[in-house]
Amino acid sequence: PELNVDGTSSDLFHLATEVARRNGPKPNLFLWCGQGDELLDDSRLFRRHLQSGGLVHHYIEGPGGHDWGCWEREVQSILTWLPLRGSAAKS
Secondary structure, eight states, rough: OOOOOOOOOOOOOHHHHHHHSSSSOOOOOEEEEEETTHHHHHHHHHHHHHHTTTOOOOEEEEEEEEEEEHHHHHHHHHHHOOOOOGGGOOO
């Protein structure tokens, strides 16, 4: 059976809507999805949702699927993107 998380703290679309509505600073998000990932359509839909809410995000699609090999490779992109001061990730 499929778990229904609509409107809960596990619903990314709901959380993004709530963040977009609140006053104050908002997070800058990083999204990466493999072009062979079965969640690619969902990732694209979520990106459009972020855009419609005016939330700043960095979105990349690249080769690969939904597997550790892709995530292990792409974590370097995330570490480079993160605004870490004095971190080994920036050296």
